[in-house]
Amino acid sequence: MAVTLPTKMESLSKTVQELAMKGYNEVPERYVHKGGSSGGIISASAPLLDVPSIDLSLLISPSPAGVEELKKLQSALSSCGCFQATNHGMSNMFLDKLREMSKEFFALPMEEKKKYGNTADDIEGYGNDSVLSEHQILDWTDRLYLTISPEDKKRLKFWPENPPSFREVLEEYIMKLKTLNEFILKAVARSLNLTENCFLQQYGENESASVIARFNFYPTCPRPNLALGVKPHADASAITFLLQDREVEGLQVLKDDQWFRVPVVPYSILVNVGDQVEIMSNGILKSPVHRVVTNSNRERNTLAVFFIPGSEMEIGPVEKLINEERPRMYKTVKDYVSIYFQNYQLGKRPIDAAKI
Numbered sequence: 001m002a003v004t005l006p007t008k009m010e011s012l013s014k015t016v017q018e019l020a021m022k023g024y025n026e027v028p029e030r031y032v033h034k035g036g037s038s039g040g041i042i043s044a045s046a047p048l049l050d051v052p053s054i055d056l057s058l059l060i061s062p063s064p065a066g067v068e069e070l071k072k073l074q075s076a077l078s079s080c081g082c083f084q085a086t087n088h089g090m091s092n093m094f095l096d097k098l099r100e101m102s103k104e105f106f107a108l109p110m111e112e113k114k115k116y117g118n119t120a121d122d123i124e125g126y127g128n129d130s131v132l133s134e135h136q137i138l139d140w141t142d143r144l145y146l147t148i149s150p151e152d153k154k155r156l157k158f159w160p161e162n163p164p165s166f167r168e169v170l171e172e173y174i175m176k177l178k179t180l181n182e183f184i185l186k187a188v189a190r191s192l193n194l195t196e197n198c199f200l201q202q203y204g205e206n207e208s209a210s211v212i213a214r215f216n217f218y219p220t221c222p223r224p225n226l227a228l229g230v231k232p233h234a235d236a237s238a239i240t241f242l243l244q245d246r247e248v249e250g251l252q253v254l255k256d257d258q259w260f261r262v263p264v265v266p267y268s269i270l271v272n273v274g275d276q277v278e279i280m281s282n283g284i285l286k287s288p289v290h291r292v293v294t295n296s297n298r299e300r301n302t303l304a305v306f307f308i309p310g311s312e313m314e315i316g317p318v319e320k321l322i323n324e325e326r327p328r329m330y331k332t333v334k335d336y337v338s339i340y341f342q343n344y345q346l347g348k349r350p351i352d353a354a355k356i
Contacts, residue, residue, distance in 0.1 A: 015110070015127065015128050016128050016141060016142050016219050017106065017110075017142050017219045018110065019219075020220055020221070021219075024222060025222050026223060027140070027221060027222060027223045027227045030136075030137065030138045031137065031139075031140055031226070032137070032226045032227065033137055033227065033228055033231070040259060042224065042226065042227075042228060043225070043259075043293070044250075044261070044293045044295065046258075046260055046261045047258070047260055048260065048261050048263055049080060049255065049262055049263070051076075051080065051083060051084050051265075052073075052075070052076040052083050052084070053083065053084045053085075053086050053265070054069060054072060054073050054076065054084070054085055054086065055069055055086050055087050056085055056180070056183065056184075057087040058087075060187075070187065070190060070191045071191070073187060073188065074191035074192060077188065077273055077286065078284055078285055078286060079255070079286070080255050080260075080286070080288060081253070081272050081273055081286040081287055081288030082253065082262070082270060082271060082272035082273075082288055083272075084265045084269075084270055084271075085268055085269045085270075088176075088269055089179075089180075090173075090176055092267045094172075094173075095243060095267055095269075096246070097165075097169055098169060098170075098303060099243065099245070099246060099301060099303075101163055101165065101166055101169055101170075102215045103301055104162075104163045105144060105163065105166065105215065106142065106144075106215075106217040106301065108160075116144065116157075116158050116159075118130070123145050124155060125144070125145060126144045126158070127142065127143065128141060128142050128143065129141075137231065139230050139292075140221050140227040140228060140229050141216055141217065141218050141219075141229045141230060141292070142216075142217045143214055143215060143217070144158075144160070144214070144215040145158075145213075146158055146170075146212070146214075146215075147210065148170075148174050148213055149174075149207075149209065150207060150209070150210065150310075151207075153210070174211060174213065177211075177241050177305055177307075178211070178307075180241070180269075181241075181307045184239055185199045185203060185238070185239065185277075186199075186200060188273070188277070188281075188285070192281065194318060194320055194321075198318050198320075199238075199277065199318075202276075202280055202313060202314070202315055202318075203238050204310045204312075204313040205310075208310030208313070209308060209310050210306075210307075210308040210309075210310070210311075210337075211305065211306070211308070212305070212306045212308065213304075213305050214303070214304045214306070215301070215302075216229075216230075216292075216300075216301065216302045216303070216304065217299070218250060218292065218294060218295070218299060218301075219299055220294075220296055220299055221294035222296060223296075224293060224295060227294050228292060228293060228294065229250055229291075229292030229293060229294050230291055230292040231291060232254065232289055232290070232291040233290070233291070233344065234274065234288060234289050234290070234349070234350075235274035235275065235287060235306060236274055236275055236276070236306070236308065236336060237275075237306040237307055238273070238274055238276045238280075238307050238308060238309055239271065239273060239274065239277065239307045240271070240272050240273075240274055240304060240305070240306050240307070241269050241270070241271055241304070241307075242269065242272070242302060242303070242304050243269055243270075243303040244262075244265075244266075244302055245264065245302055246264065247264065247266075247298075248264070248298045248299070248300040249261055249262070249263070250292045250293055250295065250302075251270075251290060251291075251292055251302075252290060252293060253289070253290045254289040254290065254291075259291070272287070272288055272290075273285050273286070273287055273288075274287050274306070274308075275287045275336065275340065275350060275351045276308070276309055276315050276336055278330075279315050279316065279317065279333065279354055280315060280316070280317065280318055281317070281321060282318065282321040282326060282328065282329050282330065283326075283330070284321060284326075287351065289349075309336075311337065311338070312334065313334070314334055315333050315334070315336055316330065316333070317329065317330055329355060329356060330351075330356060331354055331355075331356055333354050336350075336354070
């Protein structure tokens with residue numbers, strides 16, 4: 001069979017979904033990872049990561065079971081940086097509704113989706129990777145990127161009117177996650193024997209904090225060993241919530257210099273700490289480096305929601321977590337997201353810029 005490839009212009013101007021629908025049997029050069037850019041060999045058959053499940057309903061209990069769950073939370077976040085949240089207060093039916101909504105949007109005709117299209121200098125809206133440099137390797141994914149808050153940054157022109165329930169369901173989900181975000185930040189502080197509000201004080205008021213939703217669609221890929229759905233990175237957030245595809249794996253986490261697959265637990269929400277909580281915890285809690293692998297047979301849909309402190313907030317290690325055994329590891333920083341993107345575009349691990 002002849003090798004077919006899109007032209008360079010086509011590979012940059014079309015969404016990944018459009019490229020996938022053309023039936024090419026190779027991926028365009030701009031998507032191919034060579035050498036170290038993928039963070040190692042790209043393989044979907046990495047070992048499975050033992051991601052702890054945390055029963056959120058136990059975290060407020062003073063019972064022995066509650067104390068044990070707090071220890072489990074601290075252990076999870078200081079080893080792999082993530083956990084599967086159960087008893088989170090959302091029904092299976094509601095989570096399935098969110099998933100269906102995402103699938104329906106990405107299944108719309110291309111001209112309908114492009115009404116919400118992003119621009120070359122703005123990631124908000126529908127599209128794929130923003131091309132920031134000539135040598136950038138692109139992600140094999142299309143996204144719908146929406147700023148939820150602060151309220152004055154919300155741009156409803158990018159919020160789909162189809163499916164009709166989209167806005168209402170997403171608003172309800174975010175409202176529930178805002179409650180969970182506060183709850184988890186308090187529980188994380190307690191797990192480190194700190195006053196429960198000490199992380200929240202740095203995170204700031206909900207009115208000034210940023211909440212970003214990113215709907216991710218990973219079309220089938222003809223060469224999963226060459227392309228990544230998302231290149232290796234850690235999150236700039238304080239807390240990230242990921243609603244995984246109900247059936248298809250793809251997320252991998254780097255632990256002890258080895259990639260591990262994150263299992264799908266259909267009705268749990270995967271929670272990970274971002275760089276800003278790693279800084280607040282003076283490096284005790286780990287913001288995990290992760291990537292997404294592609295699949296030649298099955299599409300995958302996920303929804304990530306990022307909770308990010310307001311740009312005016314000062315983020316630094318909590319004083320009680322600094323001592324002779326564990327000296328201060330990070331500077332106090334403001335507007336970490338700007339620091340993050342400056343370094344990410346240069347191919348550096350952004351959190352290193354905050355290290356002392």
